[in-house]
Amino acid sequence: MDAVQFEEQDYGKVYDKTLARRIVPFLAPFWRYILASALLLIVSAAVAVVAPTLIRRAIDVNIPAADTAGLAFTLSAYILLQLLLLGSGYLQSVLLQITGQRAMAGLKRRLFGRMMDLSIEYFDRNPVGRLMSRVNSDVDSLQMLFTSTAVALAGDLLMFFGMMGVMLWINWKLAVVTFSILPMIFALSVWFQRVSRPIFLEVRKVAAEVSAFLAESIQGVRVIQSFGAEDSMSRRMDRLNERVCGMRKDAEMKVIFFFNAITVLESIGLGLLLWYGGGRAVQGAISIGTLVLFISYVRQFFGPIRGLSDQVNVMQRAFASAERVFSLLDLPPKVAEPATPIPWAGLENEIKFEDVSFSYDDKTPVLCDVSFTVRKGERIAIVGPTGGGKTTIISLLCRFYDPQKGRIALDGIDIRGMRQADLRSRVGLVLQDVFVFPGDMATNVSLGAAECTAGKIEDACRAANLSEYIDTLPAKHATELSERGQELSTGQRQLLSIARAFAYDPQILVLDEATSSVDPHTEALIQSALQELMAGRTSIVIAHRLSTIRNADRILVIQGGKVVESGTHEELLARNGMYGRLYELQEE
Secondary structure (H helix, E strand, O other), X not given: OOHHHHHXXXXXXXXXXXXXXXXXXXXXXXXXXXXXXXXXXHHHHHHHHHXXXXXXXXXXXXXXXXXXXXXXXXXXXXXXXXXXXXXHHHHHHHHHHHHHHHHHHHHHHHHHHHHHHOOHHHHHHOOHHHHHHHXXXXXXXXXXXXXXXXXXXXXXXXXXXXXXXXXXXXXHHHXXXXXXXXXXXXXXXXXXXXXXXXHHHHHHHHHHHHHHHHHHHXXXXXXXXXOOOHHHHHHHHHHHHHHHHHHHHHHHHHHHHHHHHHHHHHHHHHHHHHHHHXXXXXXXXXXXXXXXXXXXXXXXXXXXXXXXXXXXXXXXXXXXXXXXXXXHHHOOOOOOOOOOOOOOOOOOOEEEEEEEEEXXXXXXXXXXXXXXXXXXXXXXXXXXXXXXXXXXXXXXXXXXXXXXXXXXXXXXXEHHHOOHHHHHOOEEEEOOOOOOOOEEHHHHHHOOOOOOOHHHHHHHHHHOOOHHHHOOOOOHHHOEXXXXXXXXXXXXXXXXXXXXXXXXXXXXXXXXXXXXXOOHHHXXXXXXXXXXXXXXXXXXXXXXXXXXXXXXXXXXXXXOOEEEEEEOHHHHHHHOOHHHHHHHHHHO
Protein backbone atom coordinates (compact mmCIF):
# COMPACT_ATOMS: atom_id res chain seq x y z
CA MET A 1 0.00 0.00 0.00
CA ASP A 2 1.26 3.49 -0.83
CA ALA A 3 2.60 5.19 2.27
CA VAL A 4 0.99 8.53 1.51
CA GLN A 5 -2.37 6.96 0.78
CA PHE A 6 -2.10 5.04 4.01
CA GLU A 7 -1.70 8.30 5.90
CA GLU A 8 -5.03 9.57 4.63
CA GLN A 9 -7.12 6.62 5.74
CA ASP A 10 -9.77 7.07 8.42
CA TYR A 11 -8.88 5.38 11.69
CA GLY A 12 -11.59 5.83 14.26
CA LYS A 13 -11.69 2.72 16.43
CA VAL A 14 -11.96 3.35 20.15
CA TYR A 15 -10.38 -0.03 20.84
CA ASP A 16 -8.59 -2.49 18.62
CA LYS A 17 -7.59 -5.74 20.29
CA THR A 18 -5.09 -6.62 17.55
CA LEU A 19 -3.23 -3.38 18.10
CA ALA A 20 -3.53 -3.76 21.87
CA ARG A 21 -1.81 -7.16 21.65
CA ARG A 22 1.00 -5.63 19.61
CA ILE A 23 1.59 -2.96 22.24
CA VAL A 24 1.93 -5.57 25.01
CA PRO A 25 5.55 -6.63 24.19
CA PHE A 26 6.74 -3.06 24.78
CA LEU A 27 5.06 -3.07 28.20
CA ALA A 28 5.94 -6.63 29.18
CA PRO A 29 9.40 -5.81 30.64
CA PHE A 30 7.67 -3.55 33.16
CA TRP A 31 5.02 -6.04 34.29
CA ARG A 32 5.91 -5.53 37.97
CA TYR A 33 5.18 -1.82 37.72
CA ILE A 34 1.95 -2.53 35.84
CA LEU A 35 0.83 -5.11 38.42
CA ALA A 36 1.58 -2.69 41.25
CA SER A 37 -0.35 0.04 39.41
CA ALA A 38 -3.33 -2.28 38.96
CA LEU A 39 -3.38 -3.10 42.67
CA LEU A 40 -3.18 0.59 43.53
CA LEU A 41 -6.01 1.26 41.07
CA ILE A 42 -8.19 -1.28 42.88
CA VAL A 43 -7.29 0.32 46.21
CA SER A 44 -8.18 3.78 44.90
CA ALA A 45 -11.51 2.60 43.50
CA ALA A 46 -12.35 0.78 46.73
CA VAL A 47 -11.54 3.85 48.82
CA ALA A 48 -13.66 6.05 46.53
CA VAL A 49 -16.60 3.66 47.08
CA VAL A 50 -16.13 3.15 50.84
CA ALA A 51 -15.38 6.74 51.90
CA PRO A 52 -18.97 8.08 51.40
CA THR A 53 -20.33 5.25 53.57
CA LEU A 54 -18.45 6.78 56.49
CA ILE A 55 -20.31 10.06 55.93
CA ARG A 56 -23.53 8.03 56.03
CA ARG A 57 -22.44 6.44 59.32
CA ALA A 58 -21.64 9.83 60.83
CA ILE A 59 -25.07 11.23 59.85
CA ASP A 60 -27.17 8.16 60.72
CA VAL A 61 -25.32 6.73 63.70
CA ASN A 62 -22.86 9.06 65.40
CA ILE A 63 -24.70 12.39 65.25
CA PRO A 64 -28.21 11.12 66.35
CA ALA A 65 -26.60 9.24 69.27
CA ALA A 66 -24.49 12.28 70.21
CA ASP A 67 -21.54 9.88 70.11
CA THR A 68 -18.63 12.30 70.03
CA ALA A 69 -16.02 9.58 70.31
CA GLY A 70 -17.68 7.57 67.55
CA LEU A 71 -17.97 10.66 65.36
CA ALA A 72 -14.27 11.41 65.90
CA PHE A 73 -13.42 7.81 65.00
CA THR A 74 -15.58 7.93 61.85
CA LEU A 75 -14.09 11.24 60.70
CA SER A 76 -10.57 10.01 61.45
CA ALA A 77 -11.25 6.91 59.38
CA TYR A 78 -12.59 9.15 56.58
CA ILE A 79 -9.48 11.34 56.66
CA LEU A 80 -7.20 8.30 56.63
CA LEU A 81 -9.06 6.91 53.62
CA GLN A 82 -8.64 10.23 51.80
CA LEU A 83 -4.91 10.18 52.58
CA LEU A 84 -4.75 6.59 51.34
CA LEU A 85 -6.56 7.69 48.18
CA LEU A 86 -4.06 10.48 47.60
CA GLY A 87 -1.06 8.26 48.35
CA SER A 88 -2.20 5.39 46.15
CA GLY A 89 -3.02 7.83 43.33
CA TYR A 90 0.42 9.43 43.60
CA LEU A 91 2.29 6.10 43.59
CA GLN A 92 0.16 4.86 40.74
CA SER A 93 0.93 7.98 38.67
CA VAL A 94 4.66 7.63 39.33
CA LEU A 95 4.72 3.95 38.35
CA LEU A 96 2.66 4.57 35.22
CA GLN A 97 4.87 7.47 34.15
CA ILE A 98 7.98 5.32 34.56
CA THR A 99 6.35 2.49 32.61
CA GLY A 100 5.02 4.75 29.87
CA GLN A 101 8.27 6.69 29.45
CA ARG A 102 10.45 3.59 29.27
CA ALA A 103 8.08 1.60 27.08
CA MET A 104 7.70 4.47 24.63
CA ALA A 105 11.46 5.05 24.61
CA GLY A 106 11.79 1.43 23.49
CA LEU A 107 9.14 1.96 20.83
CA LYS A 108 10.91 5.10 19.59
CA ARG A 109 14.17 3.18 19.33
CA ARG A 110 12.45 0.48 17.28
CA LEU A 111 10.74 3.07 15.12
CA PHE A 112 13.94 5.01 14.48
CA GLY A 113 15.81 1.79 13.70
CA ARG A 114 13.11 0.80 11.21
CA MET A 115 13.27 4.22 9.54
CA MET A 116 17.04 3.89 9.20
CA ASP A 117 16.52 0.49 7.51
CA LEU A 118 13.92 1.69 5.02
CA SER A 119 14.80 2.26 1.40
CA ILE A 120 15.60 5.76 0.15
CA GLU A 121 12.47 5.52 -1.99
CA TYR A 122 10.29 5.71 1.13
CA PHE A 123 11.84 9.03 2.12
CA ASP A 124 11.48 10.31 -1.43
CA ARG A 125 7.71 9.86 -1.13
CA ASN A 126 7.02 10.98 2.46
CA PRO A 127 7.41 14.54 3.78
CA VAL A 128 9.76 15.16 6.69
CA GLY A 129 6.99 16.60 8.87
CA ARG A 130 4.92 13.45 8.49
CA LEU A 131 7.84 11.21 9.43
CA MET A 132 8.63 13.37 12.47
CA SER A 133 5.00 12.97 13.51
CA ARG A 134 5.50 9.19 13.54
CA VAL A 135 8.32 9.30 16.07
CA ASN A 136 7.01 12.14 18.22
CA SER A 137 3.28 12.84 18.08
CA ASP A 138 2.07 9.29 17.45
CA VAL A 139 4.26 7.75 20.14
CA ASP A 140 3.28 10.53 22.58
CA SER A 141 -0.39 9.72 21.92
CA LEU A 142 0.28 6.11 22.89
CA GLN A 143 2.09 7.23 26.03
CA MET A 144 -0.87 9.34 27.05
CA LEU A 145 -3.08 6.30 26.59
CA PHE A 146 -0.93 4.26 28.99
CA THR A 147 -0.27 6.88 31.63
CA SER A 148 -3.65 8.53 31.98
CA THR A 149 -6.58 7.69 29.73
CA ALA A 150 -6.70 3.89 30.03
CA VAL A 151 -6.13 4.08 33.77
CA ALA A 152 -8.78 6.78 34.19
CA LEU A 153 -11.31 4.68 32.26
CA ALA A 154 -10.45 1.55 34.23
CA GLY A 155 -10.65 3.41 37.54
CA ASP A 156 -13.95 5.06 36.60
CA LEU A 157 -15.46 1.71 35.60
CA LEU A 158 -14.33 0.03 38.83
CA MET A 159 -15.69 2.91 40.88
CA PHE A 160 -18.93 3.05 38.87
CA PHE A 161 -19.75 -0.64 39.27
CA GLY A 162 -18.62 -0.59 42.90
CA MET A 163 -20.99 2.26 43.66
CA MET A 164 -23.80 0.55 41.78
CA GLY A 165 -23.27 -2.57 43.89
CA VAL A 166 -23.33 -0.62 47.16
CA MET A 167 -26.44 1.33 46.11
CA LEU A 168 -28.30 -1.85 45.13
CA TRP A 169 -27.27 -3.50 48.40
CA ILE A 170 -28.41 -0.58 50.57
CA ASN A 171 -31.70 0.22 48.80
CA TRP A 172 -32.45 -1.33 45.44
CA LYS A 173 -35.59 0.77 44.82
CA LEU A 174 -33.74 4.02 45.31
CA ALA A 175 -30.91 2.64 43.15
CA VAL A 176 -33.33 1.84 40.30
CA VAL A 177 -34.70 5.41 40.41
CA THR A 178 -31.12 6.72 40.32
CA PHE A 179 -30.18 4.49 37.40
CA SER A 180 -33.22 5.53 35.35
CA ILE A 181 -31.25 8.29 33.66
CA LEU A 182 -28.40 5.99 32.60
CA PRO A 183 -30.04 4.97 29.27
CA MET A 184 -30.31 8.66 28.34
CA ILE A 185 -26.65 9.21 29.27
CA PHE A 186 -25.62 6.18 27.21
CA ALA A 187 -27.66 7.34 24.19
CA LEU A 188 -26.21 10.85 24.44
CA SER A 189 -22.63 9.49 24.66
CA VAL A 190 -23.14 7.23 21.62
CA TRP A 191 -24.57 10.15 19.63
CA PHE A 192 -21.70 12.40 20.64
CA GLN A 193 -19.07 9.87 19.57
CA ARG A 194 -20.74 9.29 16.23
CA VAL A 195 -21.01 12.96 15.30
CA SER A 196 -17.73 14.15 16.81
CA ARG A 197 -15.41 11.35 15.74
CA PRO A 198 -15.25 12.27 12.02
CA ILE A 199 -14.68 15.92 12.90
CA PHE A 200 -11.86 15.20 15.36
CA LEU A 201 -10.23 12.82 12.88
CA GLU A 202 -10.34 15.47 10.16
CA VAL A 203 -8.93 18.05 12.57
CA ARG A 204 -5.98 15.76 13.28
CA LYS A 205 -5.37 15.19 9.58
CA VAL A 206 -5.29 18.89 8.82
CA ALA A 207 -3.17 19.52 11.93
CA ALA A 208 -0.68 16.96 10.56
CA GLU A 209 -0.64 18.90 7.27
CA VAL A 210 0.11 22.08 9.22
CA SER A 211 3.00 20.35 11.06
CA ALA A 212 4.43 19.03 7.79
CA PHE A 213 4.08 22.46 6.15
CA LEU A 214 5.81 24.14 9.10
CA ALA A 215 8.72 21.67 9.09
CA GLU A 216 9.26 22.02 5.36
CA SER A 217 8.91 25.84 5.43
CA ILE A 218 11.44 26.17 8.24
CA GLN A 219 13.88 23.91 6.40
CA GLY A 220 13.43 25.92 3.23
CA VAL A 221 13.34 29.36 4.84
CA ARG A 222 16.47 30.52 2.96
CA VAL A 223 14.86 29.72 -0.38
CA ILE A 224 11.59 31.37 0.70
CA GLN A 225 13.35 34.55 1.75
CA SER A 226 15.70 34.66 -1.23
CA PHE A 227 12.77 34.52 -3.66
CA GLY A 228 10.57 36.84 -1.59
CA ALA A 229 7.94 34.13 -1.19
CA GLU A 230 7.06 34.99 2.42
CA ASP A 231 3.61 36.36 1.52
CA SER A 232 2.59 33.38 -0.61
CA MET A 233 3.74 30.93 2.06
CA SER A 234 1.91 32.93 4.73
CA ARG A 235 -1.26 32.76 2.63
CA ARG A 236 -0.90 28.97 2.41
CA MET A 237 -0.44 28.83 6.17
CA ASP A 238 -3.51 31.02 6.64
CA ARG A 239 -5.61 28.69 4.51
CA LEU A 240 -4.50 25.66 6.51
CA ASN A 241 -5.16 27.50 9.78
CA GLU A 242 -8.61 28.54 8.60
CA ARG A 243 -9.47 24.93 7.85
CA VAL A 244 -8.28 23.81 11.29
CA CYS A 245 -10.09 26.65 13.07
CA GLY A 246 -13.35 26.00 11.22
CA MET A 247 -13.34 22.30 12.01
CA ARG A 248 -12.28 22.87 15.63
CA LYS A 249 -15.10 25.37 16.07
CA ASP A 250 -17.59 22.78 14.83
CA ALA A 251 -16.11 20.16 17.14
CA GLU A 252 -16.09 22.46 20.18
CA MET A 253 -19.75 23.40 19.61
CA LYS A 254 -20.67 19.74 19.88
CA VAL A 255 -18.48 19.34 22.97
CA ILE A 256 -20.20 22.30 24.64
CA PHE A 257 -23.61 20.84 23.79
CA PHE A 258 -22.57 17.45 25.18
CA PHE A 259 -21.27 18.90 28.46
CA ASN A 260 -24.39 21.02 28.95
CA ALA A 261 -26.64 18.05 28.17
CA ILE A 262 -24.78 15.96 30.76
CA THR A 263 -25.23 18.76 33.31
CA VAL A 264 -28.97 18.81 32.58
CA LEU A 265 -29.17 15.02 33.00
CA GLU A 266 -27.23 15.28 36.26
CA SER A 267 -29.76 17.82 37.51
CA ILE A 268 -32.62 15.56 36.42
CA GLY A 269 -31.01 12.60 38.18
CA LEU A 270 -30.51 14.54 41.39
CA GLY A 271 -34.06 15.86 41.13
CA LEU A 272 -35.48 12.34 40.79
CA LEU A 273 -33.30 11.17 43.67
CA LEU A 274 -34.42 14.03 45.94
CA TRP A 275 -38.08 13.65 44.91
CA TYR A 276 -38.27 9.89 45.54
CA GLY A 277 -35.57 9.59 48.21
CA GLY A 278 -36.72 12.73 50.05
CA GLY A 279 -40.28 11.39 50.17
CA ARG A 280 -39.05 8.04 51.50
CA ALA A 281 -36.92 9.85 54.07
CA VAL A 282 -39.92 11.91 55.24
CA GLN A 283 -41.82 8.64 55.65
CA GLY A 284 -38.91 7.21 57.62
CA ALA A 285 -38.36 4.43 55.07
CA ILE A 286 -34.74 5.48 54.49
CA SER A 287 -32.29 7.49 56.55
CA ILE A 288 -30.94 10.94 55.75
CA GLY A 289 -27.45 9.41 55.63
CA THR A 290 -28.56 6.99 52.93
CA LEU A 291 -29.96 9.85 50.86
CA VAL A 292 -26.72 11.83 51.27
CA LEU A 293 -24.74 8.70 50.29
CA PHE A 294 -26.74 8.31 47.07
CA ILE A 295 -26.35 12.00 46.23
CA SER A 296 -22.58 11.71 46.78
CA TYR A 297 -22.38 8.67 44.50
CA VAL A 298 -24.44 10.34 41.76
CA ARG A 299 -22.19 13.39 41.77
CA GLN A 300 -19.11 11.17 41.68
CA PHE A 301 -20.07 9.21 38.61
CA PHE A 302 -21.15 12.25 36.65
CA GLY A 303 -17.59 13.59 36.85
CA PRO A 304 -16.11 10.71 34.81
CA ILE A 305 -19.00 10.94 32.33
CA ARG A 306 -18.08 14.56 31.61
CA GLY A 307 -14.52 13.47 30.86
CA LEU A 308 -15.67 10.50 28.79
CA SER A 309 -15.54 12.38 25.49
CA ASP A 310 -11.93 13.47 26.04
CA GLN A 311 -10.91 9.98 27.14
CA VAL A 312 -12.56 8.28 24.18
CA ASN A 313 -11.02 10.80 21.78
CA VAL A 314 -7.59 10.16 23.29
CA MET A 315 -8.16 6.41 22.84
CA GLN A 316 -9.24 6.90 19.24
CA ARG A 317 -6.20 9.02 18.59
CA ALA A 318 -3.92 6.54 20.36
CA PHE A 319 -5.14 3.56 18.35
CA ALA A 320 -4.96 5.57 15.13
CA SER A 321 -1.38 6.43 16.12
CA ALA A 322 -0.68 2.78 16.93
CA GLU A 323 -2.00 1.83 13.49
CA ARG A 324 0.40 4.27 11.83
CA VAL A 325 3.36 3.31 14.04
CA PHE A 326 2.97 -0.43 13.48
CA SER A 327 2.33 0.05 9.77
CA LEU A 328 5.76 1.67 9.63
CA LEU A 329 7.35 -1.06 11.75
CA ASP A 330 5.78 -3.67 9.45
CA LEU A 331 6.80 -1.91 6.26
CA PRO A 332 9.39 -4.08 4.51
CA PRO A 333 12.24 -2.16 2.88
CA LYS A 334 12.12 -2.38 -0.91
CA VAL A 335 15.85 -2.92 -0.80
CA ALA A 336 15.83 -6.04 1.37
CA GLU A 337 18.65 -8.01 2.89
CA PRO A 338 19.15 -11.44 1.26
CA ALA A 339 17.91 -14.46 3.20
CA THR A 340 21.35 -16.10 2.86
CA PRO A 341 23.98 -13.39 2.28
CA ILE A 342 27.00 -14.24 0.14
CA PRO A 343 30.23 -13.32 1.95
CA TRP A 344 32.21 -10.55 0.28
CA ALA A 345 35.55 -9.52 1.76
CA GLY A 346 36.18 -6.63 -0.60
CA LEU A 347 36.79 -5.81 -4.25
CA GLU A 348 39.32 -8.11 -5.91
CA ASN A 349 38.61 -7.78 -9.62
CA GLU A 350 35.86 -5.58 -11.00
CA ILE A 351 32.54 -3.75 -10.73
CA LYS A 352 30.18 -4.71 -13.51
CA PHE A 353 26.85 -3.23 -14.65
CA GLU A 354 25.04 -5.80 -16.80
CA ASP A 355 22.06 -4.55 -18.87
CA VAL A 356 20.79 -2.42 -15.97
CA SER A 357 17.44 -0.67 -16.43
CA PHE A 358 15.74 1.43 -13.78
CA SER A 359 12.72 3.66 -13.23
CA TYR A 360 11.79 5.55 -10.06
CA ASP A 361 8.06 5.30 -10.69
CA ASP A 362 7.96 2.06 -12.71
CA LYS A 363 6.78 4.13 -15.67
CA THR A 364 9.41 6.61 -16.80
CA PRO A 365 12.74 4.91 -17.63
CA VAL A 366 15.84 6.57 -16.18
CA LEU A 367 18.41 3.96 -17.23
CA CYS A 368 18.01 1.63 -20.21
CA ASP A 369 20.22 -1.48 -20.59
CA VAL A 370 23.32 0.19 -19.16
CA SER A 371 26.43 -2.01 -19.25
CA PHE A 372 30.01 -1.18 -18.31
CA THR A 373 32.89 -2.55 -16.25
CA VAL A 374 35.17 -0.83 -13.76
CA ARG A 375 38.34 -2.77 -12.99
CA LYS A 376 39.93 -2.67 -9.56
CA GLY A 377 42.10 0.43 -9.18
CA GLU A 378 40.62 2.04 -12.26
CA ARG A 379 39.46 5.65 -12.27
CA ILE A 380 36.44 6.32 -14.46
CA ALA A 381 34.37 9.43 -14.97
CA ILE A 382 30.68 9.67 -15.83
CA VAL A 383 29.57 12.75 -17.76
CA GLY A 384 26.51 13.84 -19.67
CA PRO A 385 23.58 16.25 -19.76
CA THR A 386 21.49 16.87 -16.63
CA GLY A 387 18.85 14.19 -16.14
CA GLY A 388 20.77 11.60 -18.13
CA GLY A 389 21.03 9.13 -15.21
CA LYS A 390 24.51 9.81 -13.78
CA THR A 391 23.41 10.09 -10.13
CA THR A 392 21.07 7.11 -10.54
CA ILE A 393 24.04 4.91 -11.48
CA ILE A 394 25.71 5.86 -8.20
CA SER A 395 22.52 5.27 -6.21
CA LEU A 396 22.18 1.80 -7.70
CA LEU A 397 25.82 0.95 -6.99
CA CYS A 398 25.31 1.90 -3.32
CA ARG A 399 22.08 -0.10 -3.43
CA PHE A 400 19.83 2.71 -2.36
CA TYR A 401 17.52 1.28 -5.05
CA ASP A 402 17.38 -2.01 -6.94
CA PRO A 403 17.16 -2.09 -10.74
CA GLN A 404 14.04 -3.48 -12.37
CA LYS A 405 16.20 -5.29 -14.92
CA GLY A 406 19.78 -6.48 -15.10
CA ARG A 407 22.27 -6.70 -12.27
CA ILE A 408 25.26 -5.00 -10.66
CA ALA A 409 28.02 -7.43 -9.73
CA LEU A 410 31.14 -7.03 -7.62
CA ASP A 411 33.65 -9.77 -8.39
CA GLY A 412 30.79 -11.68 -10.02
CA ILE A 413 28.51 -11.43 -6.96
CA ASP A 414 25.17 -9.70 -7.47
CA ILE A 415 25.04 -6.91 -4.87
CA ARG A 416 21.47 -8.00 -4.05
CA GLY A 417 23.00 -11.22 -2.69
CA MET A 418 25.40 -9.58 -0.22
CA ARG A 419 24.83 -7.78 3.06
CA GLN A 420 24.25 -4.07 2.62
CA ALA A 421 26.69 -3.37 5.45
CA ASP A 422 29.42 -5.32 3.61
CA LEU A 423 28.79 -3.28 0.47
CA ARG A 424 28.42 0.18 1.97
CA SER A 425 31.33 -0.17 4.40
CA ARG A 426 33.61 -0.44 1.36
CA VAL A 427 32.04 2.37 -0.68
CA GLY A 428 32.85 5.98 0.22
CA LEU A 429 30.63 8.82 -0.99
CA VAL A 430 31.82 12.37 -1.52
CA LEU A 431 28.67 14.14 -2.64
CA GLN A 432 27.94 17.56 -4.05
CA ASP A 433 25.22 18.20 -1.45
CA VAL A 434 27.05 17.74 1.86
CA PHE A 435 24.85 17.22 4.90
CA VAL A 436 26.23 18.61 8.15
CA PHE A 437 24.71 17.39 11.43
CA PRO A 438 24.36 19.53 14.55
CA GLY A 439 27.34 18.64 16.73
CA ASP A 440 31.08 19.11 16.84
CA MET A 441 33.44 18.93 13.90
CA ALA A 442 34.96 15.60 14.98
CA THR A 443 31.57 13.88 15.19
CA ASN A 444 30.66 15.21 11.76
CA VAL A 445 33.79 13.60 10.35
CA SER A 446 33.43 10.26 12.15
CA LEU A 447 29.59 10.20 12.15
CA GLY A 448 29.88 8.63 15.59
CA ALA A 449 31.75 5.49 14.45
CA ALA A 450 33.62 3.95 17.39
CA GLU A 451 36.56 2.91 15.19
CA CYS A 452 37.24 6.54 14.21
CA THR A 453 39.63 7.56 16.98
CA ALA A 454 40.67 11.15 17.63
CA GLY A 455 43.99 10.50 15.89
CA LYS A 456 42.27 9.03 12.85
CA ILE A 457 39.91 12.02 12.66
CA GLU A 458 42.84 14.45 12.81
CA ASP A 459 44.70 12.52 10.09
CA ALA A 460 41.58 12.50 7.91
CA CYS A 461 41.11 16.27 8.31
CA ARG A 462 44.77 16.87 7.50
CA ALA A 463 44.63 14.66 4.40
CA ALA A 464 41.44 16.42 3.26
CA ASN A 465 43.12 19.85 3.64
CA LEU A 466 40.46 20.76 6.22
CA SER A 467 42.99 21.34 9.01
CA GLU A 468 43.87 24.74 7.54
CA TYR A 469 40.38 25.89 8.52
CA ILE A 470 40.09 23.86 11.75
CA ASP A 471 43.34 25.32 13.10
CA THR A 472 41.76 28.79 13.01
CA LEU A 473 38.96 27.69 15.36
CA PRO A 474 39.37 28.18 19.13
CA ALA A 475 37.95 24.74 19.95
CA LYS A 476 39.56 23.01 16.95
CA HIS A 477 37.87 19.62 16.31
CA ALA A 478 35.50 20.21 19.25
CA THR A 479 33.95 23.23 17.52
CA GLU A 480 30.18 22.95 17.50
CA LEU A 481 28.46 23.19 14.12
CA SER A 482 24.87 24.30 13.68
CA GLU A 483 22.18 22.48 11.74
CA ARG A 484 23.32 21.98 8.13
CA GLY A 485 26.64 23.67 8.98
CA GLN A 486 25.53 27.18 8.12
CA GLU A 487 28.83 28.63 9.40
CA LEU A 488 30.79 26.60 6.83
CA SER A 489 31.35 27.74 3.28
CA THR A 490 30.49 25.51 0.33
CA GLY A 491 34.13 24.58 -0.09
CA GLN A 492 34.59 23.82 3.61
CA ARG A 493 31.57 21.52 3.56
CA GLN A 494 33.08 19.77 0.54
CA LEU A 495 36.38 19.31 2.39
CA LEU A 496 34.43 17.94 5.37
CA SER A 497 32.84 15.36 3.07
CA ILE A 498 36.30 14.36 1.79
CA ALA A 499 37.54 14.05 5.39
CA ARG A 500 34.68 11.62 6.11
CA ALA A 501 35.82 9.46 3.21
CA PHE A 502 39.44 9.51 4.47
CA ALA A 503 38.26 8.53 7.96
CA TYR A 504 36.34 5.51 6.64
CA ASP A 505 39.14 4.49 4.24
CA PRO A 506 36.87 2.82 1.62
CA GLN A 507 38.01 0.59 -1.24
CA ILE A 508 35.61 2.14 -3.76
CA LEU A 509 35.19 5.89 -4.07
CA VAL A 510 32.15 7.58 -5.55
CA LEU A 511 32.71 11.31 -6.14
CA ASP A 512 30.12 13.85 -7.11
CA GLU A 513 32.64 16.51 -8.08
CA ALA A 514 31.42 20.04 -7.43
CA THR A 515 34.03 22.81 -7.43
CA SER A 516 32.41 25.33 -9.76
CA SER A 517 31.08 27.53 -6.95
CA VAL A 518 34.26 27.82 -4.86
CA ASP A 519 37.17 30.22 -5.01
CA PRO A 520 40.42 29.17 -6.74
CA HIS A 521 42.28 28.57 -3.47
CA THR A 522 39.55 26.28 -2.09
CA GLU A 523 39.25 24.54 -5.45
CA ALA A 524 42.95 23.79 -5.36
CA LEU A 525 42.59 22.36 -1.85
CA ILE A 526 39.67 20.21 -2.94
CA GLN A 527 41.41 18.92 -6.07
CA SER A 528 44.58 18.14 -4.11
CA ALA A 529 42.58 16.27 -1.45
CA LEU A 530 40.62 14.35 -4.09
CA GLN A 531 43.78 13.28 -5.91
CA GLU A 532 45.22 11.92 -2.67
CA LEU A 533 41.90 10.28 -1.77
CA MET A 534 41.65 8.50 -5.15
CA ALA A 535 45.23 7.25 -5.12
CA GLY A 536 45.22 3.44 -5.11
CA ARG A 537 41.42 3.24 -4.95
CA THR A 538 38.78 2.26 -7.47
CA SER A 539 37.06 5.57 -8.25
CA ILE A 540 33.89 6.60 -10.04
CA VAL A 541 33.56 10.35 -10.59
CA ILE A 542 30.44 12.19 -11.68
CA ALA A 543 32.10 15.06 -13.52
CA HIS A 544 30.55 18.50 -13.83
CA ARG A 545 33.66 20.22 -15.15
CA LEU A 546 35.20 18.16 -17.92
CA SER A 547 38.59 19.86 -17.50
CA THR A 548 39.03 18.04 -14.17
CA ILE A 549 38.76 14.50 -15.62
CA ARG A 550 41.35 14.55 -18.40
CA ASN A 551 43.44 12.02 -16.51
CA ALA A 552 40.61 9.54 -15.94
CA ASP A 553 41.37 6.03 -17.19
CA ARG A 554 38.03 5.99 -18.97
CA ILE A 555 35.10 8.36 -19.45
CA LEU A 556 31.50 7.21 -19.88
CA VAL A 557 29.08 9.59 -21.58
CA ILE A 558 25.47 9.09 -20.40
CA GLN A 559 22.58 10.50 -22.38
CA GLY A 560 18.91 9.57 -22.07
CA GLY A 561 19.71 6.76 -19.67
CA LYS A 562 22.18 5.05 -22.01
CA VAL A 563 25.96 4.88 -22.34
CA VAL A 564 26.46 6.58 -25.70
CA GLU A 565 30.25 6.93 -25.63
CA SER A 566 33.19 5.43 -23.77
CA GLY A 567 36.92 6.12 -23.96
CA THR A 568 39.74 8.35 -22.76
CA HIS A 569 39.62 12.12 -22.95
CA GLU A 570 41.71 12.18 -26.13
CA GLU A 571 39.75 9.34 -27.76
CA LEU A 572 36.41 11.00 -27.13
CA LEU A 573 37.61 14.37 -28.40
CA ALA A 574 38.87 12.70 -31.56
CA ARG A 575 35.43 11.21 -32.22
CA ASN A 576 33.84 14.67 -32.08
CA GLY A 577 30.62 13.22 -30.63
CA MET A 578 28.55 14.11 -27.55
CA TYR A 579 31.63 14.45 -25.32
CA GLY A 580 33.32 16.72 -27.83
CA ARG A 581 30.27 19.00 -27.99
CA LEU A 582 30.02 19.16 -24.18
CA TYR A 583 33.73 19.95 -23.91
CA GLU A 584 33.52 22.71 -26.51
CA LEU A 585 30.55 24.29 -24.69
CA GLN A 586 32.51 24.42 -21.43
CA GLU A 587 35.64 25.76 -23.08
CA GLU A 588 33.81 28.66 -24.75
